[in-house]
Amino acid sequence: MRPAWIDAIAWNADGLVPAVAQDAASGEVLMLAWMNREALALTVESGQATYWSRSRKVLWKKGETSGHVLRVLEIRIDCDADAVLLRVESTAGIACHTGRRRCFFNRLEGEGGERCWVATEPVLADPGRVRDG
Amino acid sequence: MRPAWIDAIAWNADGLVPAVAQDAASGEVLMLAWMNREALALTVESGQATYWSRSRKVLWKKGETSGHVLRVLEIRIDCDADAVLLRVESTAGIACHTGRRRCFFNRLEGEGGERCWVATEPVLADPGRVRDG
Numbered sequence: 001m002r003p004a005w006i007d008a009i010a011w012n013a014d015g016l017v018p019a020v021a022q023d024a025a026s027g028e029v030l031m032l033a034w035m036n037r038e039a040l041a042l043t044v045e046s047g048q049a050t051y052w053s054r055s056r057k058v059l060w061k062k063g064e065t066s067g068h069v070l071r072v073l074e075i076r077i078d079c080d081a082d083a084v085l086l087r088v089e090s091t092a093g094i095a096c097h098t099g100r101r102r103c104f105f106n107r108l109e110g111e112g113g114e115r116c117w118v119a120t121e122p123v124l125a126d127p128g129r130v131r132d133g
Numbered sequence: 134m135r136p137a138w139i140d141a142i143a144w145n146a147d148g149l150v151p152a153v154a155q156d157a158a159s160g161e162v163l164m165l166a167w168m169n170r171e172a173l174a175l176t177v178e179s180g181q182a183t184y185w186s187r188s189r190k191v192l193w194k195k196g197e198t199s200g201h202v203l204r205v206l207e208i209r210i211d212c213d214a215d216a217v218l219l220r221v222e223s224t225a226g227i228a229c230h231t232g233r234r235r236c237f238f239n240r241l242e243g244e245g246g247e248r249c250w251v252a253t254e255p256v257l258a259d260p261g262r263v264r265d266g
Contacts, residue, residue: 004249074240083164083237085162085237097212104218105209105212106212106214
């Protein structure tokens with residue numbers, strides 16, 4: 001099955017598209033991961049964010065083992081149809097495999113030659129137990 | 134010059150990283166575009182979002198011709214250091230080359246076989262005059 005709405009996406013050479021997940025309640029950008037056609041179709045059908053793991057080369061249903069599910073409330077694509085935006089409910093309040101609320105926890109701080117990335121978010125869950133991000 | 138904070142980023146095989154721009158005031162995710170090392174360095178130095186255009190293969194200072202500048206208030210990277218998040222001020226209130234407030238204006242609507250992408254944002258400026266997105 002190749003529905004037109006899936007064909008409308010400008011899949012890259014690897015058949016993937018970047019998908020940004022934004023918390024519907026707080027507005028926080030939680031994470032960016034990648035989807036192939038099947039991952040997007042499963043996301044739409046199940047209502048839960050499902051990605052393609054580029055490192056493990058498998059479909060990756062977010063929260064399958066950790067319980068840190070992202071419930072998808074809305075799906076958007078951009079003007080070039082080469083990026084996806086999900087409005088989600090982060091059911092456990094933890095979206096990152098490091099046990100943090102979101103993956104974008106490193107902020108650039110400092111000036112000139114002294115710039116560095118500083119972690120700004122606390123670890124809320126034991127990372128060793130967060131297997132699937 | 135190769136500062137450590139730039140080397141910390143997991144640049145892809147093409148030397149690029151996806152960069153999400155989020156409106157600092159409204160929380161809206163405005164756009165996703167790509168940066169190389171030089172684009173990120175220029176973004177940091179100038180305080181204005183600068184990208185690498187994959188289609189034109191040139192540095193692309195957002196708003197250079199349109200005036201639709203994104204002033205960068207904060208830069209973050211994610212847990213894997215392979216995605217960038219910019220908190221920005223969209224000075225003209227228009228971030229998309231189609232003349233819309235943001236690029237993510239297409240929402241998936243409908244059910245089952247009837248799903249389609251529907252444009253949800255009005256065009257605020259003549260797209261013909263928005264040269265550089």
